[in-house]
Amino acid sequence: MATIAKVSNAASATFALGYGLGENTPLHHDTKSWLADHDLAQPAELENCRAVVVGGTNGIDPLIANEQFRAVRQLFQQTQKRNQVLRITQSFADNELDPLNQTDWQKANDLGVQLAEKLYPEYQSAVYTHLDGENHHLHNHIIVNKVSLATGKKLDEKRGQTVRRVRAANDDLARAQGWHILPPVREHQSPTEQDLTQAHKYSYMADLRHRIDTVMQDPTVSSYETFSARLSSNGVNVALRGKNISYAFLDANQKQRRARGVRLGTDYDKEALLDELARREQQTRKQTEISNDQRALTADREIEQRKPLLESRKPGLDRLAVATGRTQRDQSDTQQRFERLRKAVRPLTNGLQHFKDGLRAFTKRARELLDLRASRLNFAQKFQADLARKKQAQQQTHVPRQTNKPGRGPHR
Incomplete structure (x- = not known):
């Protein structure tokens, strides 16, 4: 029984x-x-x-x-x-x-x-x-x-x-x-595997179970696709075949091994494995929904807790809102006046700039003319000085010599 x-x-x-x-x-x-x-x-x-x-x-x-x-x-x-x-x-x-x-x-x-x-x-x-x-x-x-x-x-x-x-x-x-x-x-353990286990020798079936256990110990593995990918990275290829699931890998002796889930034990067959993955996926989804609900509930609770404070501050907030609106209107009027003033001042600013540029050109030209006049005066003064020296030299060259007049002095 x-x-x-x-x-x-x-x-x-x-x-x-x-x-x-x-x-x-x-x-x-x-x-x-x-x-x-x-x-x-x-x-x-x-x-x-x-x-x-x-x-x-x-x-x-x-x-x-x-x-x-x-x-x-x-x-x-x-x-x-x-x-x-x-x-x-x-x-x-x-x-x-x-x-x-x-x-x-x-x-x-x-x-x-x-x-x-x-x-x-x-x-x-x-x-x-x-x-x-x-x-x-x-x-x-x-x-x-x-x-x-x-x-x-x-x-x-x-x-x-x-x-x-x-x-x-x-x-x-x-x-x-x-x-x-x-x-x-x-x-599910064969006599050969039992003998190897008792003798503390290597068993490829025990090795395969350990690799599968390592993947399933991660609670984030919640779909067959993730399970298959993780096993593949751990050296095990998994395949669904009708009512069964099979695993294939190279054992520690580099020998190709294959085993169906039913041979490994209840935890490793198709039905138990897919049920566990489905349970994990549903649990993850439920936890996500619970987290979202808790966040929404917390937000609602905070709003409810703040309502009395907001109500007590409402008059002040209203005054602040009015003052803020007035300030914004004042700022808008000030901005508009500034724009009009800027437009009015712009032609004057341009005229001043032109005047400044003209004055700078005039000053430069006047300086040039003064320099030229000074140069001419120096040249005229020098020319007159040279002319006076030349005239004096000529006068000194044409002075007549003195001679003895007849009847004066001894007669020869």
Whole structure:
């Protein structure tokens, strides 16, 4: 009967819890119409979720489990993003729990809560019951926060040990219900991979999961296009093929590897991956709308708070407005008068400039004439002086010599 379909570590608590609740995620495989055909409906508080019943341990409210898980991680400083939660998928056979019976929905969830309490009494757990699988079987997604409430230490179990403990506890619950014990479903880890993991040797499947986890740990990755681009930059090519998703990359030994999501585990298959990306995109859009609403509300609140102050200042503001209007009119009149004065003064300014230019030319010409007159006077004075010296020289040259007159002096 009740069997454990999957046991795996999830790198992101937000991812695992978001998938479990499936808020604002459409039900798969025409489950909505299937429910309507059988006069069934989800509870009102889960109307827009994939889960039909939710439960939890140690005070967990599954609707806000992400915040509660995060608070405990922060309290004990266990905020590293790798392997934040343990994820257990618990399935039930239709002949034991009937998906058409809403009482059995609650019973399935109660059994999931009992399993979590039995296995991890010191840890927080959230339990989400789904029935939108291909055959509408009831199954639980049990998410365990890997931080002990008693010690604050992180849960440290070898994977093989965890699987054996979970299956043994689940079988005990089945026996208590008088149900047949079903053989275990094959885990997504092959025996070869389990051997490599236990021997601490390189596993290309573990390497591939780590690369995908690294991309999905970034909350801004909220679309398949972004996811594909980030993986490509991390050396992994991803492709959607019908109901499956496949990954291809070169491993550490430079060997080409390819794996489908279903082989890697629940967190890596097409349905879980696309649901998580859609949830993130919707959450981002909702946060944007909330931020816009908050800004608008804050603006409205500030306006309301300022109204009394504005009302008290209104008379003064009115006077200021009147004074401002008067000042503006005065400035306009002053500007107009200045323009008229400037136009009137402009011809006078031009005339003064012409007069100034003419005066400068006249002064220059007068200086030139005075210089010429002075030059002429100097020349005339020099000429007269030269002429007087020449005349005096000529007079000195023509003076007659004195001679003895006859009868005067001895006779020879």
